[in-house]
Structure formats: structure tokens, C-alpha cells
């Protein structure tokens with residue numbers, strides 16, 4: 001990979017031919033048309049808040065360094081901003097009259113054209129420090145990892161979109177990165193993340209690539225489809241999963257958001273379910289205060305209510321365990337048998353063994369799934385072996 005350091009460019013050079021479109025939120029050019037300031041993969045411009053954008057201008061007026069800018073030189077000779085989009089767009093917008101700042105000398109609000117000439121020249125003449133990189137995908141990816149993005153770090157998917165930019169990313173973003181997509185609200189009730197930060201797209205890719213946020217599988221999928229503008233496999237797969245969630249679960253619950261829907265769909269969509277029955281079960285479980293991890297409820301009911309480990313049912317606290325241990329041990333010693341009731345009824349050497357507290361675990365006499373509660377009356381101490389055996393039944 002080749003890296004070139006450019007130090008002779010100024011704000012004026014980059015502002016030559018600067019264009020900004022808030023409506024499209026993309027396709028900004030500068031440097032006389034050579035520079036794509038907001039390539040497809042970049043996050044949207046977020047500095048237009050009257051604070052970040054204004055700070056950029058104050059920095060220039062005070063001759064503070066703006067920090068390193070990173071460009072990628074493409075095979076066609078064009079340049080893309082890898083890091084610095086927010087800063088460049090801020091000074092570009094100011095110079096082209098899109099917002100105003102308070103002139104610190106007379107405290108008046110001024111657009112660029114209203115500034116005194118020396119201040120205008122100071123802004124336009126500000127030198128920039130730019131690293132230009134030209135290289136292979138993996139080189140650029142490595143480069144990405146080492147760049148400390150000012151303000152906010154790029155998400156994993158923002159990086160992938162950069163590395164695999166092309167027709168596929170362009171089309172996929174139209175669907176999955178568009179906040180005003182009419183389906184977005186529904187999608188976001190099941191998927192965590194911000195479409196603008198590419199997190200809905202990431203989930204869609206996870207599903208179709210059968211990846212669990214596994215970089216390599218998503219990378220492979222994106223690499224294979226890079227130059228393909230037909231994203232129907234991605235959208236079809238995504239819709240299948242969403243439609244399945246919709247038709248299987250009647251109620252939209254906040255705790256459904258962010259579940260591993262891709263995996264759940266792959267595992268369970270071949271089975272038939274009655275949505276009314278599932279809904280009744282889920283509502284009952286959601287009101288069960290003994291369940292510590294309600295997010296496991298959906299998989300628990302899909303799997304036929306077998307795997308209680310998914311629910312992390314409340315366990316007995318140390319005080320209760322200690323109390324039951326003492327009671328049980330005293331009674332066992334009197335009878336001359338083991339303090340593990342299951343060892344006591346056995347016929348091997350452990351028949352009379354008195355276990356230490358640390359070698360025992362608390363057990364629900366009546367299982368939680370059969371209506372047993374996590375109260376002292378329903379607690380017994382078992383040796384670890386017997387507790388494990390009982391738990392697996």
C-alpha cells in the first residue's frame with residue numbers, strides 16, 4: 001500500500017467546486033470535482049447542529065489544527081474522504097453561505113461573506129494535512145482499524161461498506177439505511193440499531209450470510225456480491241424472517257428487539273405454531289417474576305418449553321442456602337445418613353456422606369416449570385452430582 005502525505009492543500013483548494021445536498025445527504029464534491037466528500041459508505045453529515053460545525057470554523061480562525069484528514073485514491077483517479085467528512089463539509093458549508101457564526105470581535109452573527117477580509121483569508125488559507133492511501137481491500141481495512149475517528153468511531157458496518165463499496169452497497173443502502181423507508185419502524189421493533197449507522201443493514205447481512213455478527217462471513221458475502229446491483233437475495237431473505245416473526249408472534253414486545261432472529265428463523269421456521277397459543281404462553285412468562293432473563297422467552301416457547309436455562313430462572317440466595325444446609329445437615333447427622341437426600345436413599349459409599357456447603361447446590365423441590373417457587377419452603381440442598389443430574393431431566 002502506498003501512503004502519501006499532502007501538506008500543500010488549503011481550505012480554499014478543497015472548497016473549489018464544493019457542493020452539498022441536504023436532501024440526498026450524499027454526493028458532495030470538492031477539490032475541483034476530484035474529491036468525493038461523502039461517499040456512499042460514509043455516515044450522514046451530523047455536524048449541522050450549530051455547535052460542531054461552528055467549532056470547526058472557530059478552530060480555523062484561531063489557527064488550531066483541524067486534525068488529520070484521510071483520503072483514499074481510487075483506481076479511476078478520484079479521491080474519497082475516508083475520515084474528515086464532517087470537518088470538510090462544515091467548512092465547505094460555511095464558505096458557501098449555509099450557516100453563520102458569531103464574530104468574536106463584535107459579537108455579531110455573520111455568514112462567510114460578511115466576515116472581514118482578513119478573517120475570510122485566514123479560513124481560506126488554512127493549511128490541511130492529508131494522508132492519501134492507495135491499496136488493496138485488506139490494506140485499506142487495516143488502515144481503517146488504526147485511524148482514530150474524531151468524535152465518533154465508525155461502526156463495523158460503516159467500515160465494511162467502505163471496503164466493499166460498489167453497486168451492491170449502493171442498492172442495499174437504499175433499502176436498509178433509509179430512515180424514511182415506510183417499513184423501518186416495524187423492522188426496528190425487532191432489530192436494534194440505527195439505519196443511519198448501517199446497523200439495520202448489518203443485521204440483514206447477518207441473516208442472509210448466516211453469520212452471528214461474524215465479520216468474516218459478512219465480509220465474504222459482501223465481497224462476493226460487491227459488483228452486483230441485484231440485492232433480491234438479501235431483501236427476500238430479510239422479508240422472510242420479518243414476515244415469520246410477524247405471523248408467529250401476535251404481540252410486539254420491547255424485549256423482542258435485538259433477539260437473534262436470523263438464527264431463530266433458521267432453527268424454528270420449519271415448525272408450525274399457533275400464534276394464539278404462543279401469545280398466551282409468552283404473556284404468562286413475561287409476568288413471571290422468577291424469570292431473570294425474559295429475552296429467552298421467545299426461544300423457550302419456540303423450542304416447546306424444554307430448555308429452562310434460556311430463562312435464567314431465579315436462584316436461591318446465599319442466606320437461604322446456608323439456612324437450609326444447616327437444617328438438612330443437623331437432621332442427617334441425627335439419622336446417621338447423608339445430608340444430600342438423594343445420596344441418603346442410595347446404596348453406595350455416599351449413603352452416609354456429609355457434604356460441605358461448597359460441594360452442594362440449591363435445588364427447587366418442585367421445579368419452576370411445574371409451578372415451584374424460589375422460596376425457602378421449596379429449597380433443598382443436593383450434592384453437585386445429584387443436582388446436575390436432576391437439572392438435566
Ligand SMILES: [Zn+2]
Nearest residue numbers: 340343383386
Ligand atoms: Zn447426592
